[in-house]
Amino acid sequence: MAMKTKATRTATDPTNKRPTRQRTHDRLTISLPLTVAAQLRADVKAAGSPSVSAYVKETLEQRARERTFRDLLDEMFRENPMTGEEREWADSILDR
Numbered sequence: 001m002a003m004k005t006k007a008t009r010t011a012t013d014p015t016n017k018r019p020t021r022q023r024t025h026d027r028l029t030i031s032l033p034l035t036v037a038a039q040l041r042a043d044v045k046a047a048g049s050p051s052v053s054a055y056v057k058e059t060l061e062q063r064a065r066e067r068t069f070r071d072l073l074d075e076m077f078r079e080n081p082m083t084g085e086e087r088e089w090a091d092s093i094l095d096r
Contacts, residue, residue: 032040040052049055082090 040055044052044055047055049058
């Protein structure tokens, strides 16, 4: 009795024709001033992040979400600008 095997789908590396797995990550190398690198490592430790890569990924994703939210607010206020009274109230709440 023949055993059935599950077919797997792989790409082929055109340079050496070996099967390869699809990449999900890209490795980047960056240069930072020593003081910035030290602060980054301290921030990673303080946040309890497992690695610098994980911390940077989380930080960039958060920044993208904030930028998207800011863009939404900017659009909303372009369409419906705040009155002077509303701005004063918002500034008082934000301690400006």
